[in-house]
């Protein structure tokens with residue numbers, strides 16, 4: 001097997017797999033939940049406003065909250081003012097960031113209207129000035145990375161805007177580039193175009209030398225988009241030549257995908273995830289939410305996310321469990337719901353538990 005842990009500038013990760021920033025999901029509770037299952041080389045915060053960080057916004061600081069277990073951690077900044085992002089980057093490093101990432105892929109109007117997110121792909125001078133300012137602002141041992149799309153429009157993708165910008169960002173000091181294989185116009189629709197990611201890999205390789213898994217070779221390009229299974233990871237690497245794979249939504253239903261995909265790459269076998277471990281994962285997540293956000297918010301958040309978290313429990317046949325969690329009014333209700341489902345699983349020994357309880361699947 002050819003799998004190599006990812007090298008991002010001076011930083012060597014344990015695997016070549018990264019947890020993507022997903023606003024509304026990727027808080028400390030979720031990152032810890034995914035990490036404790038294994039296989040995560042690097043996780044990232046949601047996008048952070050440097051103004052929010054520097055003005056002491058509690059909500060932004062909460063998004064940036066980390067701890068010793070949550071390492072290595074990338075903190076992602078968005079915006080268009082190089083000096084402000086540089087100051088934000090220093091804030092992040094002072095609060096424990098292992099990597100500082102610059103968002104160049106967010107398609108949301110609120111962000112793009114102020115020239116941040118993927119709008120930066122259309123104003124490369126500003127994008128480069130940001131990478132340069134952030135690089136200069138923080139110590140050399142903290143890599144700067146950027147996450148982008150294939151370009152704003154189809155025509156941009158055709159012109160390899162991402163490959164050209166990636167090279168300029170590396171010249172300005174970026175140690176790795178993540179490419180989500182869609183344009184901004186596509187938002188999250190349509191298929192991810194792996195050939196577009198491949199083009200960026202090739203362009204960066206031609207300019208700086210091929211990535212060779214060490215700090216000596218060219219910079220890493222990380223492939224992202226629509227990776228749902230360990231096989232998708234192999235395909236992404238095989239079809240693009242990318243050095244690492246970033247996974248976002250695929251982890252909602254399979255937070256163990258990182259462990260499985262790393263096992264698949266290193267041993268050829270993704271291994272099994274027992275049903276009991278899936279339930280333990282729901283509880284681990286709930287307990288972290290309780291710890292960091294208090295019971296009311298933990299109940300609300302778990303209720304919001306259980307549809308996703310349940311998609312791989314008992315082959316997605318777990319409607320009674322999901323309903324009970326959504327209806328839970330106290331932490332004990334959640335523990336009882338999970339315990340009842342656990343006992344039912346053990347008793348029935350079946351894969352399809354919707355039958356014994358007689359409730360149709362969603």
Ligand SMILES: Cc1cc2nc3c(=O)[nH]c(=O)nc-3n(C[C@H](O)[C@H](O)[C@H](O)COP(=O)(O)O)c2cc1C
Pocket residue numbers: 020021022023024045046047076103105106147180188224225226227246247248249250
């Ligand atoms: C709800 C949602 C929120 C997202 N938030 C961020 C973000 O804060 N920063 C970022 O760089 N990308 C963000 N993304 C994009 C993801 O990181 C990722 O590039 C995209 O979902 C494709 O990868 P996936 O198919 O593995 O999810 C978000 C995507 C979604 C669906």
